[in-house]
Amino acid sequence: MRLSRYFLPVLKETPSEAQIVSHRLMLRAGMIKQASAGIYSWLPLGFKVLRKLENIVHEEQIRAGHIPMLMPTLQSADLWRESGRFDDYGEEMLRIKDRQGRDMLYGPTNEELITDIFRAHVGSYKDLPLTLYHIQWKFRDEIRPRFGVMRGREFLMKDGYNFDVSKEAALHSYNRHLVSYLRTYERMGLQAIPMRADSGPIGGDDTHEFLVLAETGESEVYYDSEITDLRFGEREVDYDSVAECQAVLEEFTSRYARTDETHDEALFNQIPEERRRVARGIEVGQIFYFGTKYSEPLGATVQTRDGASVPVHMGSHGIGVSRLVGAIIEASHDERGIIWPEGVTPFHVGLVNLKQGDAEADAACEAIYGSVLALGLDPLYDDRDERAGGKFATMDLVGLPWRITVGPRGLKNGVVELTSRRTGESEELPPEQAVEKLAQIYAGHRVPMAI
Numbered sequence: 266m267r268l269s270r271y272f273l274p275v276l277k278e279t280p281s282e283a284q285i286v287s288h289r290l291m292l293r294a295g296m297i298k299q300a301s302a303g304i305y306s307w308l309p310l311g312f313k314v315l316r317k318l319e320n321i322v323h324e325e326q327i328r329a330g331h332i333p334m335l336m337p338t339l340q341s342a343d344l345w346r347e348s349g350r351f352d353d354y355g356e357e358m359l360r361i362k363d364r365q366g367r368d369m370l371y372g373p374t375n376e377e378l379i380t381d382i383f384r385a386h387v388g389s390y391k392d393l394p395l396t397l398y399h400i401q402w403k404f405r406d407e408i409r410p411r412f413g414v415m416r417g418r419e420f421l422m423k424d425g426y427n428f429d430v431s432k433e434a435a436l437h438s439y440n441r442h443l444v445s446y447l448r449t450y451e452r453m454g455l456q457a458i459p460m461r462a463d464s465g466p467i468g469g470d471d472t473h474e475f476l477v478l479a480e481t482g483e484s485e486v487y488y489d490s491e492i493t494d495l496r497f498g499e500r501e502v503d504y505d506s507v508a509e510c511q512a513v514l515e516e517f518t519s520r521y522a523r524t525d526e527t528h529d530e531a532l533f534n535q536i537p538e539e540r541r542r543v544a545r546g547i548e549v550g551q552i553f554y555f556g557t558k559y560s561e562p563l564g565a566t567v568q569t570r571d572g573a574s575v576p577v578h579m580g581s582h583g584i585g586v587s588r589l590v591g592a593i594i595e596a597s598h599d600e601r602g603i604i605w606p607e608g609v610t611p612f613h614v615g616l617v618n619l620k621q622g623d624a625e626a627d628a629a630c631e632a633i634y635g636s637v638l639a640l641g642l643d644p645l646y647d648d649r650d651e652r653a654g655g656k657f658a659t660m661d662l663v664g665l666p667w668r669i670t671v672g673p674r675g676l677k678n679g680v681v682e683l684t685s686r687r688t689g690e691s692e693e694l695p696p697e698q699a700v701e702k703l704a705q706i707y708a709g710h711r712v713p714m715a716i
């Protein structure tokens with residue numbers, strides 16, 4: 266993409282309505298524009314990041330054996346009456362009447378709809394285990410939408426639902442989700458810590474929330490500092506292996522880590538004092554096992570091997586895809602702007618031409634632009650006729666992890682500059698070597714192509 270042809274409406278002034286850094290930076294970098302309270306348009310740069318996160322989520326879900334589909338945003342109230350949640354859900358549910366006067370709602374979550382699909386088509390243990398998921402917009406009429414996309418009213422969520430013949434099998438599905446979530450967040454450059462949580466209106470006994478530590482997080486969290494040393498890393502886990510998934514669950518959940526809702530002071534105080542941490546965190550996902558809470562009222566049953574009919578055991582598993590865009594920025598920025606992790610960056614490299622219109626500089630930029638594209642990477646070329654200072658400020662604000670700077674002076678010596686956004690360190694290299702280095706950097710971050 267050439268910046269002269271792109272739509273990147275960066276703001277010079279810091280928007281006064283934004284209270285936290287991710288919201289400020291998303292507005293300033295031209296990623297989003299508020300449409301109404303808690304509802305945002307995703308401008309091209311923001312949309313690119315959102316799509317990258319979606320792609321990572323899809324890849325990791327499919328790797329775990331979960332099956333993508335798509336359910337609608339608008340749902341009939343009838344199903345929610347069957348589960349009893351139409352009245353229970355409260356003010357957060359946006360209720361709508363269609364022209365026939367039928368009660369509809371904009372889905373805040375999809376347990377009822379997926380259970381209805383299941384009961385219509387599945388009746389035997391032979392079709393299990395089954396996990397279906399989708400990435401779809403949700404609406405919750407939050408009383409205080411704030412912090413930009415972090416607490417919106419309309420937001421993008423990945424929600425998945427497992428169906429199993431027994432509690433034991435469903436707990437394996439739960440563990441499989443935990444493993445796949447650990448991988449997912451790490452690919453996004455985040456450490457998200459599974460913490461024992463409260464189940465809220467979804468219901469159920471077993472549940473963990475995934476929290477990213479950040480001062481601006483809305484949840485208070487208590488944990489054993491040893492937990493932050495854990496990394497999922499490059500390990501391969503067999504998602505069909507009950508023992509392997511259980512081992513990961515134990516490794517990542519055996520130390521104390523709880524949100525304020527489930528915090529237990531006496532247990533916490535058993536940890537050596539120097540390891541006790543009280544901090545704030547952003548909830549970026551949650552997994553639940555809730556057994557037959559929905560299958561019983563909705564009559565979703567399966568035949569077991571011995572011919573008995575039993576309600577299917579279920580769980581649901583959410584990732585806050587749009588919230589994650591803000592969470593990543595909260596975790597990775599400095600005073601000049603965003604610093605995207607390589608795995609989610611909207612463009613892989615910024616190309617800055619210090620002297621637009623200079624024949625040699627223009628030709629060198631074109632050549633680099635072409636070679637970067639040929640690698641399958643996505644460059645953002647600042648080809649505007651602007652001062653160098655302005656170009657650098659824009660690149661720093663939008664936060665691409667790498668920048669190649671091209672100017673007549675360097676070209677005289679046959680070099681361009683490759684700069685890391687994170688460390689600020691620069692290296693002078695011949696153009697081909699700079700491109701080669703980018704290829705190496707991104708080889709370890711096979712980023713799914715965005716639009």
Ligand SMILES: Nc1ncnc2c1ncn2[C@@H]1O[C@H](COP(=O)(O)OP(=O)(O)OP(=O)(O)O)[C@@H](O)[C@H]1O
Binds near residue numbers: 548584586
């Ligand atoms: N209003 C919102 N705006 C953006 N993302 C949200 C919002 N509500 C929930 N999410 C995201 O969707 C994920 C799954 O939804 P879940 O039902 O667990 O939310 P929740 O526990 O009600 O969230 P919260 O406690 O933050 O209100 C959450 O972990 C969070 O990342």
Ligand SMILES: [Mg+2]
Binds near residue numbers: 474548550551
């Ligand atoms: Mg939650």
